[in-house]
């Protein structure tokens with residue numbers, strides 16, 4: 001049986017950037033296993049699903065992972081897109097962000113970076129503060145949903161002669177002996193052996209990773225679960241800010257519950273999309289680099305970190321999402337005005353609105369049957385504050401899609417080089433709870449690979 005130097009589980013950005021480091025050296029024998037398919041196959045099935053107006057698992061699994069059909073916004077600020085500041089100091093993180101950003105540039109990302117100059121940023125930050133909102137500084141390189149697959153395919157071109165890649169290879173178990181990793185086993189029963197294993201299964205594989213870490217006795221920290229809605233407004237409502245900052249990151253602390261609520265993944269002139277995970281429909285958004293809708297969408301997410309004895313935030317998030325699916329046969333859309341009047345939205349009421357939904361197959365319904373009181377109160381409070389910052393957001397025509405859920409799952413205990421408590425077993429990316437965006441996912445892969453290279457040498 002062939003033995004590899006390194007096995008990487010998952011071909012998303014974190015797995016790809018792990019592999020890129022090894023590809024720069026000769027003679028590191030690397031195998032990437034991914035449960036999904038090649039990018040061409042994924043593109044075919046995503047196009048077919050677009051014709052049926054349905055979301056498909058291929059959006060998350062396969063070459064490029066969730067990154068392939070993401071909105072392609074590279075967040076270049078260390079405060080955004082993950083928790084890597086817990087593992088390395090600011091200077092090292094900024095250096096690694098520049099390092100991966102250059103790689104995206106070398107593989108076809110645009111040279112344009114969005115971000116306000118200091119004076120403009122301070123002015124907008126002041127305006128936000130007067131509305132009880134905290135504006136986080138962001139610098140963004142926007143690749144665009146349409147360009148992401150090409151850029152990720154370029155990474156595959158770089159890697160194809162240097163690493164072995166197997167698709168349709170869902171890893172079921174990590175093989176460990178005497179607290180040292182030995183390899184992995186797939187659902188089909190194939191075993192692959194290596195000195196090092198890097199687990200990079202993304203959000204779609206977070207639950208699997210939880211189960212594995214529990215089985216292997218690796219301790220973990222609780223991460224929050226973020227639950228909320230996607231808001232869609234006429235793009236003009238926010239254009240005076242999004243034209244400068246592109247994706248303003250705003251935080252709000254709710255008066256009643258003292259919860260943290262934030263805007264997430266703002267897509268100026270973008271589209272709302274449905275996303276399917278383990279048969280559950282949730283909502284997300286994206287925007288193209290050269291195609292514009294009339295609307296801007298963003299998520300409003302309430303962050304909850306549960307305390308003992310409850311330790312299943314992922315199941316909780318899924319439960320809420322399932323409830324929306326149960327009532328709406330998929331994603332529910334509701335006009336804010338209908339929600340405030342205590343009535344459901346109907347096709348007729350949506351048609352009367354001035355915001356035309358960009359997600360066509362959402363079911364008009366009533367989110368108050370889905371979201372717990374606490375989340376609704378938090379979200380409505382933040383919408384009021386946002387309305388003072390950008391008048392028009394609290395309009396009765398504003399559309400709310402539900403639910404949007406971000407599962408960060410349990411975060412395995414990791415060393416500074418992202419090694420688990422099992423020798424030579426590393427965990428990176430969104431699945432390991434260390435990132436929640438393309439750049440930090442990519443950086444986390446580089447961190448693990450650099451440590452492995454030191455040991456191989």
Ligand SMILES: Cc1cc2nc3c(=O)[nH]c(=O)nc-3n(C[C@H](O)[C@H](O)[C@H](O)COP(=O)(O)OP(=O)(O)OC[C@H]3O[C@@H](n4cnc5c(N)ncnc54)[C@H](O)[C@@H]3O)c2cc1C
Pocket residue numbers: 009010011012013014015033034035036060061062063064065066067068069070071072073074075081169170171172200201202203204205208265275284285286428429430431435436437438439441
């Ligand atoms: C619609 C959408 C839009 C987004 N937009 C942005 C954006 O604009 N900017 C941004 O920074 N981030 C964005 N993100 C988030 C970004 O895509 C992720 O942060 C990033 O892809 C995480 O990379 P990853 O490698 O950790 O995981 P993923 O990209 O999820 O890749 C994980 C891979 O592991 C594979 N896998 C999982 N389990 C197994 C298993 N058991 N065996 C084998 N393979 C397995 C999967 O098939 C997948 O290919 C978006 C996400 C979505 C869904």
